[in-house]
Every structure is written in structure tokens, then in C-alpha cells.
Amino acid sequence: xxxxxxxxxxxxxxxxxxxxxxxxxxxxxxxxxxxxxxxxxxxxxxxxxxxxxxxxxxxxxxxxxxxxxxxxxxxxxxxxxxxxxxxxxxxxxxxxxxxxxxxxxxxxxxxxxxxxxxxxxxxxxxxxxxxxxxxxxxxxxxxxxxxxxxxxxxxxxxxxxxxxxxxxxxxxxxxxxxxxxxxxxxxxxxxxxxxxxxxxxxxxxxxxxxxxxxxxxxxxxxxxxxxxxxxxxxxxxxxxxxxxxxxxxxxxxxxxxxxxxxxxxxxxxxxxxxxxxxxxxxxxxxxxxxxxxxxxxxxxx
Numbered sequence: 001x002x003x004x005x006x007x008x009x010x011x012x013x014x015x016x017x018x019x020x021x022x023x024x025x026x027x028x029x030x031x032x033x034x035x036x037x038x039x040x041x042x043x044x045x046x047x048x049x050x051x052x053x054x055x056x057x058x059x060x061x062x063x064x065x066x067x068x069x070x071x072x073x074x075x076x077x078x079x080x081x082x083x084x085x086x087x088x089x090x091x092x093x094x095x096x097x098x099x100x101x102x103x104x105x106x107x108x109x110x111x112x113x114x115x116x117x118x119x120x121x122x123x124x125x126x127x128x129x130x131x132x133x134x135x136x137x138x139x140x141x142x143x144x145x146x147x148x149x150x151x152x153x154x155x156x157x158x159x160x161x162x163x164x165x166x167x168x169x170x171x172x173x174x175x176x177x178x179x180x181x182x183x184x185x186x187x188x189x190x191x192x193x194x195x196x197x198x199x200x201x202x203x204x205x206x207x208x209x210x211x212x213x214x215x216x217x218x219x220x221x222x223x224x225x226x227x228x229x230x231x232x233x234x235x236x237x238x239x240x241x242x243x244x245x246x247x248x249x250x251x252x253x254x255x256x257x258x259x260x261x262x263x264x265x266x267x268x269x270x271x272x273x274x275x276x277x278x279x280x281x282x283x284x285x286x287x288x289x290x291x292x293x294x295x296x297x298x299x300x301x
Contacts (some may be wrong), residue, residue: 003061007278010056011080019048021115028114040118044201051086051209054078059287076220077154079213080166084147087140094126095141095293102129119206122198124182125191132183136176142286143169149282157258157266158275160228163221164255170214170221177210213229232257232265 024043028180032039057074061064092118093102106113106120106127120127126137150165183190184203192203256275258266 005061006056006059009059010053013049013053013056014082016046017048017053020046021118024118025111025114028108028111033108040121041201042198043118044197044206048201048205050082051206054082054213069227072220073224074220075213076163076166076224079217080147080162080169081151083169084144084151087144087147091137091140091146095137098134098137099134101127102134119202121203122192122194124128124193128191130191132179136180138290142289142293145285145289146282149278157260158256159259160225160253160257160265161255161279163225163228164253166221167218168193170218176208180207181211228257228259228263228265235265 021043024039027037027039034040052074057078058071083189088229097113097116100106101113101116101120104113106117108114108117108121110117116126146165147169150162150169153159153165155160188201189203192199194202254265256272260266
């Protein structure tokens with residue numbers, strides 16, 4: 001049995017990317033500071049391994065030959081999972097804690113907020129009131145639960161709907177990241193501090209994938225959907241089934257179609273009403289989160 005070196009390497013990068021900032025936060029809570037050891041620098045390097053880990057799917061194990069379709073679809077799903085994790089672990093908490101983080105004059109001594117300080121000491125927009133950053137993070141944070149739901153759909157086998165959600169999120173995240181960069185370029189990088197490491201690593205290397213990866217992932221998702229629908233179309237043709245133009249979108253696109261272990265489409269379960277209700281609730285969650293937060297925010301004025 002051959003060893004999956006690629007899988008092991010990807011797993012290592014994700015584990016290191018999760019463990020390093022967690023360990024760094026623990027050390028900060030114990031009283032360690034940058035003067036003792038550059039904890040935040042080490043954590044950033046490990047997180048970058050995690051961010052760039054999806055690129056490793058393009059490597060083949062010894063003796064392995066995988067198609068571009070396999071590589072791109074693998075990349076699309078892996079990047080989507082990683083992005084959902086970043087939104088849940090960093091963006092959503094920042095969005096909920098923004099009142100303190102933007103106006104609390106957070107420093108390294110505020111150890112309970114160390115993960116946001118570790119990045120915000122370089123990109124100071126996250127530790128002071130900045131409307132563009134607030135808008136981007138509000139969007140990212142508000143869809144975090146919906147992204148987690150899409151991951152849940154994937155592991156339940158509802159990969160068609162998960163892929164559609166991946167397409168939508170990918171478009172939103174990539175354009176938001178361009179605003180993130182362009183706004184600061186026009187401002188002469190006035191908000192970027194923490195020396196060369198802060199500029200090149202924390203601001204540059206850590207954020208660049210969101211300008212590139214979503215486009216590659218979009219190709220992967222589109223390719224996956226095209227192949228799935230083609231297979232389904234052949235089945236329908238052989239069965240003599242035709243879909244009318246007046247068929248509802250959910251039925252015509254078969255959003256609740258499940259996919260088997262080999263990627264073959266499987267007919268959706270006869271009763272998926274509970275999943276449809278949960279889907280409606282999760283689609284409403286970003287609007288609920290943003291609406292409630294906006295009302296609370298306006299009470300400040």
C-alpha cells in the first residue's frame with residue numbers, strides 16, 4: 001500500500017497552522033511577550049503554512065497520475081474548508097468584538113485579545129476605527145455560520161449545493177480582498193506597521209491568497225458541477241426523463257442531489273424537508289446577524 005505523502009503534508013500544515021497560534025495565545029496568557037520570544041512572528045509563519053496548504057493538492061505522490069479535474073476540485077474543496085475555518089476562528093470573533101478591538105486601544109498586554117493584536121499590530125486598521133475594514137469583516141463574519149453549514153452539507157453528501165455556495169462565497173471573498181488591498185495602496189500603506197515582517201508577512205503574504213485562490217477554486221467548483229450535471233443528464237436521457245422549462249429552480253438544478261464516494265450523482269432522498277428548512281434558516285443567518293448588529297451599532301450615536 002503506497003503512502004499518501006501529499007495528504008500527510010497537507011495534514012501537517014493544517015495542524016501546525018491551528019496549533020501554533022493556539023500555543024502562542026496560551027504563552028501570551030501565561031505572561032510571555034515579544035521581548036521574551038517573537039511569538040506572533042512564529043505563529044504567523046505557521047498560519048501561512050495552513051493558508052497555502054491547498055496548493056499542495058497539485059503535487060502527485062510517487063507513481064501517481066491525477067487529472068487536472070481531480071486536482072482543481074480537490075483544491076476548491078480544501079480552500080473552501082480552510083476559508084470557512086478562518087472566518088469562524090478569526091473574522092467572526094473580530095466582528096463580534098469590534099467595539100472593544102476598534103476603540104479599546106488594545107496592546108500586547110491585553111492578552112485575551114492576543115490573536116487580533118498579533119495581526120493588528122501590523123495592519124492597524126483592525127485595532128482602530130476603519131470603515132472599509134469594518135465593512136469587509138462584517139460581510140466575512142456574518143456568513144461564517146453559512147459557510148460552516150456548507151461544509152456540513154459537503155460531508156452529508158450534498159455536494160452540489162455546497163459547490164454552488166462555494167461559487168458564491170468565492171466571488172464575494174475575492175472582490176472584498178481586492179478592496180482590502182487597493183484601499184491601502186491608495187493610502188500609501190499608512191496603516192501598516194511592525195517593520196518589514198509586518199508589511200511583507202502579516203499584511204502581504206498572509207492575505208495574498210484571497211486575491212488568487214478563489215478564482216482557481218471557482219474553476220474547480222464549476223468543473224465539478226459541469227461533470228456532475230453531465231452524468232445526471234446521461235442518466236435522465238437513458239431513463240427517458242425530460243425536465244420542463246417551468247420546473248422550479250431547486251428541482252431543475254437539483255441542489256439537494258447527493259454525490260457518492262466515486263463522485264457519481266445519486267437521487268436525493270424522498271423527504272428532505274427538514275434539510276430545506278435548515279437551509280432557509282442558514283441563508284437567513286447573515287441578514288439576522290448583520291441586522292441585529294446594525295441596530296445595536298446605531299444606538300451608539
